[in-house]
Amino acid sequence: MNDIDLDPVPAATGDDAIPVPDEPASETIIEIENLGFSYDHGKTETLQGISLEIPKNMVTAFIGPSGCGKSTLLRCLNRMNDLIDTAKVTRGTIKILGQDIHAPDVDAIELRKHVGMVFQKYNPFPKSIYENVAYGLRIQGVQKKSTLNEAVERALVQSALWEEVKDRLADSALGLSGGQQQRLCIARAIAVQPQIVLMDEPCSALDPIATARIEDLITELCENYTIVIVTHNMQQATRVSARTAFFYLGELIEYAATDKIFVKPDKKQTEDYVSGRFG
Amino acid sequence: MAAMRGPQVMAKRFQKRDKRFLGIGAQGAIKGFFGGNALLSIAILLLICVFLGKEAVFFFPKHHEELELYRESGQEYVDSMKRQVEGHAELNGLVAQAYYAELDEIAGKERSIVEAFGAIVDTGEDLGEDEIDDWADARDDLEDARDDGDAAAIATAQQAEAQARAAWAAKLGAITPELRRGEVDSYGRLTDADWEQLLASLGEWDPVEEEPPAMVEEAEAALKRKMTSFGDARDAFATAVSDLRQLKERLRGIAMDVKDEAVADQTAAARKAALLAGAEKAVQAEDRQRRLDEAAAIVIREKFPFAERTAVFYESKPEHAKVAEEYLVKFDAALALLPVAPGSPEAMAKLETVREKAPDFRSDFQRYSAAVQEWTHDKPYGWFKSLGKFFFGKDWVTNSSWHDFYGLLPLFTGSLLISLIALAVAVPFSMGAAIYVNQLAHPWEQHIIKLAIEFVQAIPSVVLGFFGIMVLGTFLRDLSQVEWLSWVPGFPMQERLNILNAGLLLALMAVPTIFTLCEDALNNVPKAFTEASLALGASKLQTILRVLLPAAISGILAAVLLGFGRVIGETMVVLLVAGNKIAIPDFAAGIGVVTQPAHTMTGIIAQETGEVDPGSLHWRALFMVGLILFAISLFINWTAQKIIHRFRIA
Numbered sequence: 001m002n003d004i005d006l007d008p009v010p011a012a013t014g015d016d017a018i019p020v021p022d023e024p025a026s027e028t029i030i031e032i033e034n035l036g037f038s039y040d041h042g043k044t045e046t047l048q049g050i051s052l053e054i055p056k057n058m059v060t061a062f063i064g065p066s067g068c069g070k071s072t073l074l075r076c077l078n079r080m081n082d083l084i085d086t087a088k089v090t091r092g093t094i095k096i097l098g099q100d101i102h103a104p105d106v107d108a109i110e111l112r113k114h115v116g117m118v119f120q121k122y123n124p125f126p127k128s129i130y131e132n133v134a135y136g137l138r139i140q141g142v143q144k145k146s147t148l149n150e151a152v153e154r155a156l157v158q159s160a161l162w163e164e165v166k167d168r169l170a171d172s173a174l175g176l177s178g179g180q181q182q183r184l185c186i187a188r189a190i191a192v193q194p195q196i197v198l199m200d201e202p203c204s205a206l207d208p209i210a211t212a213r214i215e216d217l218i219t220e221l222c223e224n225y226t227i228v229i230v231t232h233n234m235q236q237a238t239r240v241s242a243r244t245a246f247f248y249l250g251e252l253i254e255y256a257a258t259d260k261i262f263v264k265p266d267k268k269q270t271e272d273y274v275s276g277r278f279g
Numbered sequence: 280m281a282a283m284r285g286p287q288v289m290a291k292r293f294q295k296r297d298k299r300f301l302g303i304g305a306q307g308a309i310k311g312f313f314g315g316n317a318l319l320s321i322a323i324l325l326l327i328c329v330f331l332g333k334e335a336v337f338f339f340p341k342h343h344e345e346l347e348l349y350r351e352s353g354q355e356y357v358d359s360m361k362r363q364v365e366g367h368a369e370l371n372g373l374v375a376q377a378y379y380a381e382l383d384e385i386a387g388k389e390r391s392i393v394e395a396f397g398a399i400v401d402t403g404e405d406l407g408e409d410e411i412d413d414w415a416d417a418r419d420d421l422e423d424a425r426d427d428g429d430a431a432a433i434a435t436a437q438q439a440e441a442q443a444r445a446a447w448a449a450k451l452g453a454i455t456p457e458l459r460r461g462e463v464d465s466y467g468r469l470t471d472a473d474w475e476q477l478l479a480s481l482g483e484w485d486p487v488e489e490e491p492p493a494m495v496e497e498a499e500a501a502l503k504r505k506m507t508s509f510g511d512a513r514d515a516f517a518t519a520v521s522d523l524r525q526l527k528e529r530l531r532g533i534a535m536d537v538k539d540e541a542v543a544d545q546t547a548a549a550r551k552a553a554l555l556a557g558a559e560k561a562v563q564a565e566d567r568q569r570r571l572d573e574a575a576a577i578v579i580r581e582k583f584p585f586a587e588r589t590a591v592f593y594e595s596k597p598e599h600a601k602v603a604e605e606y607l608v609k610f611d612a613a614l615a616l617l618p619v620a621p622g623s624p625e626a627m628a629k630l631e632t633v634r635e636k637a638p639d640f641r642s643d644f645q646r647y648s649a650a651v652q653e654w655t656h657d658k659p660y661g662w663f664k665s666l667g668k669f670f671f672g673k674d675w676v677t678n679s680s681w682h683d684f685y686g687l688l689p690l691f692t693g694s695l696l697i698s699l700i701a702l703a704v705a706v707p708f709s710m711g712a713a714i715y716v717n718q719l720a721h722p723w724e725q726h727i728i729k730l731a732i733e734f735v736q737a738i739p740s741v742v743l744g745f746f747g748i749m750v751l752g753t754f755l756r757d758l759s760q761v762e763w764l765s766w767v768p769g770f771p772m773q774e775r776l777n778i779l780n781a782g783l784l785l786a787l788m789a790v791p792t793i794f795t796l797c798e799d800a801l802n803n804v805p806k807a808f809t810e811a812s813l814a815l816g817a818s819k820l821q822t823i824l825r826v827l828l829p830a831a832i833s834g835i836l837a838a839v840l841l842g843f844g845r846v847i848g849e850t851m852v853v854l855l856v857a858g859n860k861i862a863i864p865d866f867a868a869g870i871g872v873v874t875q876p877a878h879t880m881t882g883i884i885a886q887e888t889g890e891v892d893p894g895s896l897h898w899r900a901l902f903m904v905g906l907i908l909f910a911i912s913l914f915i916n917w918t919a920q921k922i923i924h925r926f927r928i929a
Contacts, residue, residue: 192815
């Protein structure tokens with residue numbers, strides 16, 4: 001699934017197709033405006049003036065070649081880049097639910113409770129399945145057993161894992177298969193009911209069957225959550241996302257509805273990339 | 280072209296190309312070199328095991344033999360009585376302490392007056408010797424004159440007596456300002472008024488008849504009134520054991536002789552041979568003759584007649600039974616005599632302790648009495664008992680004229696206590712530092728902290744020992760003497776060199792080991808875990824406590840264990856700083872036990888190995904201790920490895 005298809009297929013337009021408006025019809029949840037970001041105290045800009053709006057309860061895909069800044073942008077959205085000492089936002093703003101997330105009174109920890117994240121390599125904690133899912137709630141101070149049980153079950157059901165693990169919640173999470181572990185990570189992220197879930201190449205370490213399951217899951221989850229997904233796999237972008245942003249060398253080249261990007265992009269660069277002619 | 284080259288040419292293409300020497304190529308030589316190095320470490324480990332084992336293995340048979348001799352010679356028999364006397368002495372010491380505490384509390388001033396007057400008498404009799412003698416003579420003369428009834432002589436004698444009295448008074452007047460209150464009143468209980476009063480009353484003192492002033496007489500009477508009952512009780516307590524002690528001392532001498540003779544018998548053949556050999560070599564005839572005579576005097580006996588020589592012990596059994604029974608009666612009586620409610624809280628506490636310990640002492644006493652009665656010289660010494668004497672023996676006594684005991688327990692306890700203190704201090708510090716460096720510190724802070732900790736590791740342990748003696752020991756003792764810290768258990772400390780001091784220094788030595796291994800363990804936790812936790816909205820602290828530490832726990836446990844291995848094997852610091860007192864610390868002191876001195880397994884080896892005869896039992900005992908240390912270290916390392924493997928994250 002990781003190979004780039006030389007003949008891009010437009011997004012499915014059948015009965016199960018996601019509504020794909022040309023312009024975001026639903027309300028905007030993330031507004032990025034003229035964002036500049038640097039990993040080295042501002043000497044060089046990895047992101048150069050990105051502006052885009054991400055609609056609520058839809059899947060937005062970020063695509064682009066390696067090093068184009070798509071993962072960096074994703075990590076800006078929950079301020080994971082704060083963990084790097086030398087990194088900083090050089091200009092522009094990110095507003096989530098209308099709030100500038102870099103405002104002095106915004107706490108990154110509080111932000112992350114609303115903006116969950118799923119990583120490229122599945123990384124469940126070396127704890128039981130139950131404790132993995134309950135972790136986010138526990139650190140928020142939830143101790144009541146019934147609340148935890150309910151939240152764990154709901155998250156596992158939503159992440160389509162419940163049937164597979166309901167009888168062995170106390171077993172170590174590390175005993176699950178790769179695809180199950182990644183779904184567990186998704187369950188862990190949504191257990192705290194964030195508004196937004198960021199996914200950084202969530203399927204790149206999985207086989208095609210596990211990937212298909214995760215993609216199905218993403219499609220289902222966007223009813224309740226806004227999902228931003230970074231992917232190298234353009235077929236995946238066409239399959240799951242409503243809107244796609246193409247980045248190149250730290251700049252946003254084109255951002256539009258997914259079929260438009262893959263069928264009739266405005267920019268030459270975009271066309272070259274999605275058709276595999278990228279040089 | 281290919282056809283022309285043919286298969287032979289093709290085959291040559293893949294031949295080995297390196298030069299070979301004696302059939303070994305460069306690759307083989309390098310492999311051999313590295314393999315040899317690895318093999319060498321295994322060989323050395325085996326060599327150490329064999330060497331330690333060889334020297335230590337004959338310890339137990341020889342130890343067993345010595346213990347059999349201990350029994351056969353009657354030493355064991357006498358030691359049972361000795362333990363009875365020692366048990367008594369321990370309680371007696373407490374009673375004496377209580378007595379003096381009570382004396383100080385309720386009759387301190389009286390005692391000071393009596394004591395001070397005693398000192399004044401000594402000074403006065405010393406300096407005014409002539410005057411006193413003159414006065415005594417004059418009084419005798421007056422007495423004689425009165426007996427004669429000669430009025431003139433009486434008058435003269437009266438005059439002479441008055442002169443002598445005046446001379447003494449003058450002398451006393453001259454001495455009084457010389458009296459130094461600090462020297463005279465050694466207990467320091469006299470107030471200024473008391474002192475003035477005492478000096479003023481000296482005029483009443485009659486040095487000839489040795490009659491003290493009324494004030495001193497009163498004090499003496501009061502002292503007697505207040506302390507007589509306690510004093511009698513104390514004396515009764517102290518003297519209760521006299522008969523038993525006498526019996527023990529008498530038998531002890533006999534046992535000693537029997538043992539010396541038996542040992543001499545064991546070496547008789549060797550000595551005789553040596554003398555005969557010496558006679559052959561002797562140049563002078565008389566020298567040779569002397570040696571031959573000495574050799575002839577040595578009788579080689581097939582078997583030492585223990586039964587005959589120890590008959591006296593068997594005969595003394597009824598006497599001991601009687602004396603012991605009498606003792607217990609006296610003991611109970613003396614115990615009942617002790618005051619129930621003394622005025623001094625300290626005396627109260629001490630007497631309370633005596634009463635608490637009395638039942639245990641009594642049952643021990645009876646146990647030893649039974650041991651005395653049951654003793655027979657020819658009962659074989661049990662192997663379990665002889666092993667127990669080593670592993671659980673409470674005494675390590677060497678170079679004794681009586682009997683050497685090799686009991687591991689005091690050394691093991693010392694090593695263990697010191698190591699535990701070191702760990703208790705080092706583990707939190709090292710873990711904290713490791714977490715800080717690994718998770719929270721800036722790069723330059725990391726650099727400085729790591730550098731500093733590496734420097735600590737580089738300090739030679741003997742230098743740390745100096746520091747412990749000169750700086751830490753003095754500091755701790757001074758600190759322990761601070762008034763408002765006296766509530767701390769074990770404060771004020773008696774010894775500057777003690778378990779706490781050694782433990783703190785060893786903690787310093789363990790920190791680098793534990794820190795480095797802890798940090799490695801934290802580093803080995805995949806970054807993905809901490810990232811996932813942070814992305815869920817956990818704070819840094821929550822991430823450390825809930826994800827990082829649980830994930831690193833195996834590495835941390837292993838680090839602690841290896842730190843333990845590091846400190847239990849450390850020698851120089853404990854030798855210099857632990858105080859080297861071979862005794863099980865008194866755990867009755869609670870936490871305060873750490874302020875007592877102790878000796879360690881490593882320390883004893885370092886201290887005594889140089890002074891013993893190679894091959895002697897003492898020598899083998901030291902090797903046995905070394906072997907046990909080695910076994911402990913191996914076990915700790917093995918456990919640490921197991922833990923790391925057991926909990927390794929997939």
